[in-house]
Amino acid sequence: MDTDARKLLLEKMLYARRFEERCFEAYMEREIGGFLHLYVGQEACVFGVMAAARAGEDAVITGYRDHVHGLAVGMDSKLMMAELFGKESGCCHGRGGSMHLFDLQKQFYGGYAIVGAPFALAIGLAKAIQLQKRDQIAICILGDAACNQGTFHESLNMAALWQLPVLFVCENNLYGIGTRIDRSTAVTELIERAKGCGVTGAQADGQDIEAVFEASKVAVEHVRSGQGPYFLELKTYRFRGHSMSDSNVYRDKSEEEQWAGRDPIQILKNRMLESQEITEEEYKSLDKEILDTIENEVVAFARQAPSPDVEDLEKYVLCDTDGDSEQGVNTNG
Amino acid sequence: MSKITLVEAVNQALEYEMAHNNNVIILGEDVGKNGGVFRATLDLQSKFGEERVLDTPLAESMIVGTAVGMATQGLRPVAEIQFMGFIYPAFDQIINHASRLRNRTRGRLHCPLVIRAPYGGGIHAPEHHSESTEALFAHVPGLRVVIPSSPLRAYGLLLAAIRDNDPVLFLEPKRIYRMVKQEVPNKGEALPLDECFVLRSGTDITLVTWGAMVHETMKVAESLALQGVEAEVIDVATIKPLDIDTILQSVEKTGRCVIVQEAAKTCSVGAEIAAQIAEQGLLYLCAPIQRVSGFDTVMPLFKLEDYYMPSENRIYSAVKQTMEFA
The missing domain is CATH 3.40.50.970 (Thiamin diphosphate (ThDP)-binding fold, Pyr/PP domains)
Structure with missing residues (x-):
């Protein structure tokens, strides 16, 4: 990876980190409602994958920890923050919230609150791509706990049988809320389960974005070249609680400290400092620029945006009854 | 054809x-x-x-x-x-x-x-x-x-x-x-969703039903006609969203209503229809609305199935009670 590519990824990860830290503050100040699940610590996963895919063109679907996935496909962070604030200007007009970000223009089919459910939706996306012979792949990004749902097995079986153009990315952060993987799952190397369904794949270090990128290039190439589905398991760690209400009593402090030493941003930053691709001053200045942008543009936009109108409460339930003018097939872009 | x-x-x-x-x-x-x-x-x-x-x-x-x-x-x-x-x-x-x-x-x-x-x-x-x-x-x-x-x-x-x-x-x-x-002409002509179908016009009582129960209900309506009671039979067809207007217009005319459904009784579609008639058409009614329904139990195996399913007799009794109410 060249210096420009590394710099871009460092900037993206840092932006995502500061964006979510600001979300945390806004949640504590009750400007954000509807729960909040932060991705802090896992940033290398989705940015590494999307650097290898066609961000904004490939169809992406994920779970509820979806803010950084939205950023990684190229969503406008102002519209995302407004959504978290529950405002009409948000990407779902304040009806989806933190767990349901969505952007059709970026082919982001959304975050979904229901654990494991998007596996099956991804099969539908991939089947449509296959039937319509489109130059696109589906990327389904879920966590380790989602792999214990029935839809995981149902969907991977279907993907393998139909040889679908779908990349499954498993962000294995070792915990389903407060239950460690070895207390919930008999086969803890999830790649083995995928293989059992007939889906090939690989594992990679989810804290090192360059390792994720290299593994993702192989994965994306496999799927795009028509060789069927692929399962990429990324070993990672969520630095904060499951959600804002998480007392976080279930993890050893020593384990947390060990993983804190593997911060994906620090790993890339240190590598770039050592190779003199960036200086500490440049990093600090980048950080300040990001913080200013988030405060002065993103949060300010979300704050001033209008709230949803009560008059609209019952709209968009069924198409024939709400006077919606956009009837017809879905638009793809 | x-x-x-x-x-x-x-x-x-x-x-x-x-x-x-x-x-x-x-x-x-x-x-x-x-x-x-x-x-x-x-x-x-x-x-x-x-x-x-x-x-x-x-x-x-x-x-x-x-x-x-x-x-x-x-x-x-x-x-x-x-x-x-x-x-x-x-x-x-x-x-x-x-x-x-x-x-x-x-x-x-x-x-x-x-x-x-x-x-x-x-x-x-x-x-x-x-x-x-x-x-x-x-x-x-x-x-x-x-x-x-x-x-x-x-x-x-x-x-x-x-x-x-x-x-x-x-x-x-x-x-x-x-x-x-x-x-069934194969010309690709669709029927409207979200609308009830009035299968039989009548002025004395409204029978509201859907699915297979339409057949038992129609038979009861035909036998009532022999006794001089003209029942209006409505096939709801789209149960959600519900075309309550057609049902209300009928009840306004007849003043009496029996709902026939196979489903268990509590919180059923029949309950919703009865509630909406009560909300919007209470003063049209000359008698309480009745529901001929399945029972609030698991659908039984075949020996008790005929008892569970609304029969012509059960529909007829409900109609009779409704017609005889002051």
Whole structure:
């Protein structure tokens, strides 16, 4: 990876980190409602994958920890923050919230609150791509706990049988809320389960974005070249609680400290400092620029945006009854 | 023109729409090579190919989830669930996703999807193969729930369901799959969704029903006519959204109403209809609304099935009580 590519990824990860830290503050100040699940610590996963895919063109679907996935496909962070604030200007007009970000223009089919459910939706996306012979792949990004749902097995079986153009990315952060993987799952190397369904794949270090990128290039190439589905398991760690209400009593402090030493941003930053691709001053200045942008543009936009109108409460339930003018097939872009 | 059964009308509608719209895709267990457990999709795979009629594994959640994903891409999937009692693994995909995508994306994603399932009792099948749980789905905002009661309405309403831009649960009363034959012109003409069908005009009492129970109710209406009582019979057809206006207009005229349904009584569609009549038409009524219903228990095995299902006798007694009320 060249210096420009590394710099871009460092900037993206840092932006995502500061964006979510600001979300945390806004949640504590009750400007954000509807729960909040932060991705802090896992940033290398989705940015590494999307650097290898066609961000904004490939169809992406994920779970509820979806803010950084939205950023990684190229969503406008102002519209995302407004959504978290529950405002009409948000990407779902304040009806989806933190767990349901969505952007059709970026082919982001959304975050979904229901654990494991998007596996099956991804099969539908991939089947449509296959039937319509489109130059696109589906990327389904879920966590380790989602792999214990029935839809995981149902969907991977279907993907393998139909040889679908779908990349499954498993962000294995070792915990389903407060239950460690070895207390919930008999086969803890999830790649083995995928293989059992007939889906090939690989594992990679989810804290090192360059390792994720290299593994993702192989994965994306496999799927795009028509060789069927692929399962990429990324070993990672969520630095904060499951959600804002998480007392976080279930993890050893020593384990947390060990993983804190593997911060994906620090790993890339240190590598770039050592190779003199960036200086500490440049990093600090980048950080300040990001913080200013988030405060002065993103949060300010979300704050001033209008709230949803009560008059609209019952709209968009069924198409024939709400006077919606956009009837017809879905638009793809 | 030869006469066809309800299940043949379903097949004819599917074939018509597949021939006229390449985006229509059928998927489900046994729908292809086997032609469906009730033969509703007979010969469609050989006519339209394996890319249009997809045999899937026994995995209802995945079937419906896949259909939802396909629907977001401009396709019009028609998923078959073999029996209504097998639909529960797919609840999550129906309630959490199919019904909400449109609202959550403020109309940028539609979910033009039909889920067909044979439903209802009367064929001496075990419980999951006989029950009527349409109210579970009628409760959910963002779904249409449609139940045909004749070959003509099965054809016209299924065409409408496939062409509709919302997810439609299309429940086919299996007891009458082969009971009645009708001439069904294969011209691709849809019938309106969201509207009741007034099957018989009358001035003395309104009988509201849907699905297979339409047949018992019509027989009772005919025998009442011999006694000088003219019953108006309404086939609700689309139970959600409910065309309450047609029902209210009838009740305003007759002043009396009996609702006939196979489903368990509590929190049923019949309960909703009765509540809406009470809210909007209480002063039209000369007698309390009655519900002839299944019981609040698990659908029994075949020895007790006839007792569970509303019979002509039970409908007749309810009508008699209603007519005799001061």
